[in-house]
Amino acid sequence: MAVTMALALAGNGTPANAQATPSAPGSTAPASQAASPTTSSKDIVGTWQGTLHIPAAGQNPEVNLRLVFKISRSAAGALSASWYSIDQTGRGIPMATITFQDGLLKFKSSMIERSYEGKMAEDGKSITGTWMEGDKPILLLLDRTTPDTAWAIPEVPKPMAADANPGFEVATIKPSKPGTRGKGIGFDGHKFIMRNVDMDDLISFAYGMHTKQIVGAQDWFDKDLFDIDGTPDVSGVPSMHQMELMMQKLLPDRFALKFHYEQRKLPAYIITVAGGGPKMTKTKFGPNDPQAFFFRAFGDLTVGNMTIKEFATWFQGGVMDRPVVDQTGLTDRYDFHLKWTPDDSQFAQWRSSNGPFQAPVGDNPDAPPSLWTAMQEQLGLKMESGQAMDDVIVIDHVDHPSPN
Numbered sequence: 001m002a003v004t005m006a007l008a009l010a011g012n013g014t015p016a017n018a019q020a021t022p023s024a025p026g027s028t029a030p031a032s033q034a035a036s037p038t039t040s041s042k043d044i045v046g047t048w049q050g051t052l053h054i055p056a057a058g059q060n061p062e063v064n065l066r067l068v069f070k071i072s073r074s075a076a077g078a079l080s081a082s083w084y085s086i087d088q089t090g091r092g093i094p095m096a097t098i099t100f101q102d103g104l105l106k107f108k109s110s111m112i113e114r115s116y117e118g119k120m121a122e123d124g125k126s127i128t129g130t131w132m133e134g135d136k137p138i139l140l141l142l143d144r145t146t147p148d149t150a151w152a153i154p155e156v157p158k159p160m161a162a163d164a165n166p167g168f169e170v171a172t173i174k175p176s177k178p179g180t181r182g183k184g185i186g187f188d189g190h191k192f193i194m195r196n197v198d199m200d201d202l203i204s205f206a207y208g209m210h211t212k213q214i215v216g217a218q219d220w221f222d223k224d225l226f227d228i229d230g231t232p233d234v235s236g237v238p239s240m241h242q243m244e245l246m247m248q249k250l251l252p253d254r255f256a257l258k259f260h261y262e263q264r265k266l267p268a269y270i271i272t273v274a275g276g277g278p279k280m281t282k283t284k285f286g287p288n289d290p291q292a293f294f295f296r297a298f299g300d301l302t303v304g305n306m307t308i309k310e311f312a313t314w315f316q317g318g319v320m321d322r323p324v325v326d327q328t329g330l331t332d333r334y335d336f337h338l339k340w341t342p343d344d345s346q347f348a349q350w351r352s353s354n355g356p357f358q359a360p361v362g363d364n365p366d367a368p369p370s371l372w373t374a375m376q377e378q379l380g381l382k383m384e385s386g387q388a389m390d391d392v393i394v395i396d397h398v399d400h401p402s403p404n
Helices: 199-207 240-255 308-318 348-354 371-379
Strands: 046-054 063-073 079-085 092-094 097-101 104-108 114-120 126-133 136-144 168-175 184-188 191-197 226-232 258-273 292-297 300-306 324-326 334-339 381-397
Touching: 046 126, 079 097, 114 136, 168 240, 191 199, 199 240, 199 308, 226 240, 258 308, 292 308, 300 308, 308 324, 324 381, 334 371, 371 381
Parallel strands: 258 324
Antiparallel strands: 046 063, 046 136, 063 079, 079 092, 097 104, 104 114, 114 126, 126 136, 168 226, 184 191, 191 226, 258 381, 292 300, 300 334
């Protein structure tokens, strides 16, 4: 299971600021679905590929990514497809919707905010269309592949055994480079990486707590920033829970952390289901498949393969100024996008690594709604201020990290 929070805390799977590309269930297409020279131009089934040229923006150079799309059809005639960005990962993302009619192909991902619309050539060998990179249209030409022309898809790293209880075989903790912006947590190959994180981040990540649930924090908890590189003592890619276990072992070992739990009544934000019910898309992934939680910008969030309880935990840690409690009763896992205009009470967790957060100002008629309105209109959820009994961590002892 993999989680990424670009521009925020990221979980294992991909480095922060990379696209989250979880593996698609059954992502290896049967050989019978491979295109051949005799494929009809009216048939979209097969493997298609093309290079996406993302234009340079600001100080970022042009990025060229090879994309592969595997399209199949069920016995009942329903189309399905998975998308692979093979220069980033071998993991695939299933398309939430796909249609092909009168030579026009359309598909859309609910896990990552991407979509495509293109017209097939008369000979059935190519498609010319537009790829939507978020809200940015980019020309993308796709070619039908044969076994000789198909690009190899990288092998996906094997997951850690489900019953494994990992720690760190070795971990290096260093002060972050001054002036570094953003935060990130990721699992890259065989290495666990954290960038620009403070002690509040580490405790919140390890124990699923909001900073308001940490009692007795030292004054350096939200000021001193660290980079952590480590190798697990168990082979395979750890799940989200296993990454938490690793951090729960690192904190007492390297920071001499000692604490105890108490229950207290705290100001909180409470999520319930709005009238009309949830509007989110149920994921096509399973509970042990990768997850996603990342920001393209402040107020532009992508969530994939998460329960609302998991969303609430990550949302409180990355956005809100108090704990977020899930009282929806929903147990399904969802893929969704949430876009809103932040106010100055949100994203305080970023200020230690990004400087003061400036909320949007001015009267922009095209600006997204407030968070409260966006939650209800886009997700079918209601979030309101309230109070709830919740666990708090009371710090008994902590030190700066011991030498490497």
